[in-house]
Amino acid sequence: MNILVVEDEPKALSVVRAYLEREGHRVFEAMDGERALALFDSLDIDFVVLDLMLPDVSGEEICLRIRSSSRVPIIMLTAKAAEADRLNGLDIGADDYLVKPFSPRELVARVNAILRRVNPLESAQTLLFEGGLAIRVAEQRVFLNDTPVLLTPAEYRILLTLARRPFEVFTREQLILRAFGDSYDGYDRVVDVHVKNIRQKIEADSRRPVYIQTVYGTGYRFEGKPS
Numbered sequence: 001m002n003i004l005v006v007e008d009e010p011k012a013l014s015v016v017r018a019y020l021e022r023e024g025h026r027v028f029e030a031m032d033g034e035r036a037l038a039l040f041d042s043l044d045i046d047f048v049v050l051d052l053m054l055p056d057v058s059g060e061e062i063c064l065r066i067r068s069s070s071r072v073p074i075i076m077l078t079a080k081a082a083e084a085d086r087l088n089g090l091d092i093g094a095d096d097y098l099v100k101p102f103s104p105r106e107l108v109a110r111v112n113a114i115l116r117r118v119n120p121l122e123s124a125q126t127l128l129f130e131g132g133l134a135i136r137v138a139e140q141r142v143f144l145n146d147t148p149v150l151l152t153p154a155e156y157r158i159l160l161t162l163a164r165r166p167f168e169v170f171t172r173e174q175l176i177l178r179a180f181g182d183s184y185d186g187y188d189r190v191v192d193v194h195v196k197n198i199r200q201k202i203e204a205d206s207r208r209p210v211y212i213q214t215v216y217g218t219g220y221r222f223e224g225k226p227s
Contacts, residue, residue, distance in 0.1 A: 001024075001025045001026065001046045001047055001115070002025070002026050002028065002043060002044055002045050002046045002047075002177070002178070003020055003025045003026070003027050003028070003045070003046065003047045003048070003049060003111070004027075004028045004030065004036065004039055004040055004043070004045045004047070004048045004049070005017060005020070005027055005028070005029055005030070005049045006030045006031075006033070006036040006048065006049065006050045006051055006054065006059070006062065007029075007030075007031065007049070007051040007077065008031045008032065008051060008053070008054050008055055009051075010031075012051075012100075013029055013031065015104050016049060016104060016107065017029065018104075019104040019105070019107065019108050020049075020108065020111070023108055023111075023112070024137070025047075026178075028043060028045070031054075031055075032054055032055050032056045032057070033054045033055075033056045033057025033058070033059075033061065033062050034056055034057060036050075036054075036057075036062055037057070037062060037065060037066075040066060040070075043177065044174045044177050044178070045072060046072060046073075047072060047073050047074075047075075047111060047114075047115070048066065048072055048073070048074045048075070049074075049075050049077065049107070049111070050062060050063060050074055050075065050076050050077065050094075051076075051077045051078065052076055052077065052078040052080065053078065053079065059076060059078070060088070060092055063076070063092050063093050063094055064092055064093065066093075067092070067093035073095045073111075073114045073115070073118055074093065074094045074095055074096075075094065075095060075096045075097070075098060075107070075110060075111065075114070076094045076096070076097045076098070077098050077100060077102070077107075078097070078098075078099060078100065079099070079100045080099070095114050096110050096114060098110065125137050125138050126138075127160075127163050127164070127226070128226065128227045129163070129211070129224035129225060129226055129227055130224065130225045130226075130227045131144075131204075131210060131211070131224070132144050132145035132146070133202055133211060133224060134146075135159065135160060135163055137160065140156060142156065142159065142202070144201075144202055149201050149202055150201070151198065151201065152194075152197075154179040154180065154194055155194050155197055155198050155201075157178050157179045158175050158178065158179050158191065158194050158195065158198065159198055159202075159212075161174075161175060161178040161179075162175075162212060162220060162221065162222035163211075163222050163224065165222070166221075166222050166223065166224060166225075166226070167221055167222070167223060168221060168222075169215045169218055169219055169220070169221045170219050170220055170221065171218055171219040172188040172189070172191040172192075172219050173188060174219070175191045175219065175220070176188055176190070176191060179191075179194070191219075191220075195212055195214075195220055198212060199211075199212060210223070210224065211223065211224045
């Protein structure tokens with residue numbers, strides 16, 4: 001999962017990042033509102049952890065601007081404990097509200113709870129599909145009819161990204177971000193090579209794929225049926 005953490009306190013930002021990365025998430029940081037909006041617009045963000053007290057743009061304004069174009073889950077962080085403040089945060093589109101100081105473990109638990117509610121596959125530890133395909137997320141291993149499938153790290157991340165959101169179309173650029181991070185500046189067709197290799201390893205007939213389908217002119221989608 002790509003999580004954008006917007007927090008202007010370096011120590012708090014570091015702690016939140018560490019706990020989320022421990023859960024296997026990829027974290028992008030912003031210490032002010034303009035940076036947060038720029039990252040959100042340029043990256044494929046799945047979740048936003050948003051501090052309300054920022055040096056430039058308010059957290060409320062950022063939430064409203066994100067909500068104008070996206071349904072991505074948002075948790076607000078704030079020192080404001082009044083009920084009216086919490087209700088206002090929820091009214092403008094936040095999915096949850098956490099008052100500082102808070103336990104990083106509680107934040108992670110709330111993130112996972114929202115992910116389970118929004119998309120159960122996002123937080124599942126084992127993904128099972130018809131045809132014998134199994135992805136064991138905690139182990140970062142893939143099996144086909146109980147036989148281990150040897151994937152490279154990039155192949156695994158591409159497969160997991162697609163499998164967590166069946167029937168959603170991903171562009172090559174989105175898959176590159178998931179597989180290599182935002183620092184990759186190579187050729188986007190490298191994704192085609194990885195998908196070809198994945199198909200050869202998990203499909204009964206790679207020329208007639210069941211799991212990963214090509215969306216011509218756009219990218220790929222996963223069509224495996226959960227079992």
